[in-house]
Amino acid sequence: MRFKYVLFATLILLCCKRISAQHVQPNTQKILDKLDQLQLQNEKQDAISILEAGIKSTTSPADLAYLYAYQSSIYTAMDSLLLSKRSCDLSLESxxxxxxxxxxxxxxxxxxxxxxxxxxxxxxxxxxxxxxxxVEKNEEDLSTQYHLNYLLYGAYSKWDDSEKMEHYIRQARYYAIKANNINLQTNVNNGLSSMYLARYKKNKERNLLDSSYHYLNRSFALLEKQPDKLSVNTYLITCINLANYYLEHSSESVAYRQQKAFEYLGLAEQKLLDSDAFADKWGNIFGIKSGFAKQKGDLELAEEYLLQGLSRLMSSNGSYFRLEYAINRDLADIALKKQDFRSALTYQQRAEDLLKKSFNEQQLFNAQKLEVQYETEKKDRELELLTERENFRKRQNYLYGGVAVALLFGLLFMFVSYHFRLRYSIEREKQLTQEKEDQAQQAAMQLRLEKEERARLKAEQELLDLRRQQLEKEALANSLIIDRKNDTLKQIQDKIERGEAKHIQKLIKEEMLLQTDFEDIKMQIQELHPDFLNRMNEKAIQKLTPLDLKYCTYLYLKMSTKQIAQALHIEPHSVRMFKYRLKQKFGLGKEDDLESFLEG
Known part of the structure; x- marks a missing residue:
């Protein structure tokens, strides 16, 4: 997918704004108030330090629940998912x-x-x-109720459930206004604007676009009224969204739209210069400026804006590989339009390198997610086991209590009357028989618990194997895609060196036509069992080369001779010859079907 600079999707869940915590101690309330100020400036590290000191200084479970919850949300915003999971568990326990x-x-x-x-x-x-x-009937914690409704709005937006989205964003707006929190009100107006914009893109009804613009203006009015009450992130999103509206949706003249957009972008730039956080917003700002230059046909200026944005990103402390990749792709497009093929190749090569870095970064993040999910499932199984053991202990206690009561009554009965001793003896035998049965049941229960423990260990191993297989599938898929792109880049470079620039446009057009097919092929490759290539090597009577394995993969996915030839930039006749050589390496006759053999 092509990355878009514009941040109209304002489903940004504020991680931990101040909560009216009437149920915490005064010292803890001071910490929460301080966190409110730090969060407005996105000072996450300072917030973590204050929280750690506060956690050490209190023993109140209610206070610890708040402090650990804040800590978990900050770690989540920092993509430290394992630390967030640990703090979340501690918050729930407290x-x-x-x-x-x-x-x-x-x-x-x-x-x-x-x-x-x-x-x-x-x-x-x-x-x-x-x-x-x-807390449905308790309005003392208005900010928490706001965040819960905003989280629901975000969840239903992923399912495109328009009715539920509007219900929960309206509820969030109610609590934001009642809490008299300017930052939350601005954020919820941006959320309403995003909701109406999504509906407009689907239905193309002008009144929906007007509603989106209306809520953006309400956000900006709050920004002008009390700018110091807004977080840096909310301030920047409001300005950038308004600038983007004038770029993409306003019907005014280009000069007027550019003037208005640049006014909002100027405010965003000033806010960014005063803050070290959110360096990625430079990409949005210069991306919008570049968009206006493209509309005016000034490709040189559009390229200059993109280079300025790229320079800002590269000089920042964070890593923004995907955003840098998107900017380099746009620079490559501009260079192609200018017929500057050498620059286009350079930008494209940079984009490929950044895409690899972004892929590796995403893999690390996915590994974190899998680890958190694994820890969650492991803890859930442990809780289930503990519950079963607790229930067993309760039944055991009831049983022992019953036996004790029966014995007591038996002794009393023996002392009261000698005539009932025989009957007592019979009852005693019954009790002994019952105890033996109970012991047998207890032994059976212990055996079942041991079996469940072995099953749990086996499930954990299967989960680890599944994670490893998923990573192997993704690596195989991306390896084939990257190989194909590298072949294309090599051909472009060869044609430039041989002075055949006129064929480059045709080659690029073919590459773009193949892109959609290869997205489907990539999804199919990820469905391959990771032992596929090992099986091919075992079936072969001659050693298979990496190219042989690549052909086997394409044939297994039922790609036609033409598709394989286009993917490898060779003639269809060469593909047919290669199929013949593969048959020989697998020891197949002319009448044998190679595709059926690979599926076996």
Missing amino acids: AEQSQKNTSLAVAYRAKAFLNNALNLPDAVVQDALYALKL
Whole structure:
């Protein structure tokens, strides 16, 4: 997918703004107030330090539930998912000890926020709805109720459930206004604007676009009224969204639209110069400026704006590989339009390198997500096992209590009357028989628990194997795609060196036509069992080369001779010859079908 610079999707879940925590101690409330100010400036490290000191200084379960929930949300915003999971678990444990609904609601809000980062909308909805039930008739914690409704709005936006989206964003707006929080009100107006813009893109009804612009203006009015009450992120998004509206949707003249857009972008630039955070917004700002230059046909200026944005990103402390990749792709497109093929090749090569870095970064993040999910499932299984053991202990206690009562009554009965001794003896034998049966049941229960423990260990190993297989599939898919792109780049370079520039446009056009097919092929490759290539090597009577294995993969995916020839930039006749050589290496006769053999 082509990356877009414009940030109209304002479903940004604010990780931990101040909560009206009437159920925490005054010292903890001071910490929460301080966190509010730090979060407005995106000072995450300072916030973490204050939280760690606050956690060490209190023993109150209710206070710890709040502090750990804040800590979890900050770690989630920093993509430190394992640390976030640990803090979230501690928040839930503290909240359960406090036995206060407000503390438990805050803990579940942190859990829902983490599940949102893990892209688990079902879990987000489950956690957020449960938390809302805990505080549904309690308006002392308005900010928490705002965040829970905003999380639900974000979850339903992923499912494109327009009715639920509007319900929960309106609820979030109600609590933001009631809390008198300017930052939350601005953020929810941006969310409403994004919702109407999404509807406009689907239905193309002008009144929806007007509604989107209306809420953007309401956000900007709040920004002008109290700019110091807005977080840096909300301030920047509001300005950039308005500038983008004039770039893509306004019907005014280009000169007027550019003037208005640049006014908003100027405010965003000033805010960025005053803050070290959100360096990625430079890409949005210069991307919009480049868009206006393209509309005016000034490719040189469009290229200059993109280079300025790229320079800002590269000089920042963070890593923005995907954004840098998108900028280099746009620079390559501009260079092609200018017939500057050498520059286009340079930009494209940089984009490929950045795409690899972005892929590696995403792999590390995915590994974190898998680890968190594994830890969650492991803990859930442990809780189930503990519950079963607790139930067993209760039944065992009831059984022992019953036996003790029976013995007591038997002794009393023996002392009361000698005439009932025989009957007591019979009852005693029955009791002994019952105890033996109980012991047998206990032994059976112990055996079942041991079997369940072995099953749990086996499930953990299968989960690890599944994660390894998934990574192998993704690596194979991306390797084939990157090989194909490298072949294309090599051909372009060869043609430039041989002075055959007139054939480059044709080659690029063919490459673009193949792009859609290869996206489908990539998904199919990821469905291959990772042992596929090992099986091919075992079936072959002669050693297979990497190129042989690549042909086997394409044939297994039922690609036609023409598709394989286009993918490898060779003639169809060469593909047919290669199929014949593969048959020989597998020891097949002329009448044998190679594709059927590979599927076997």
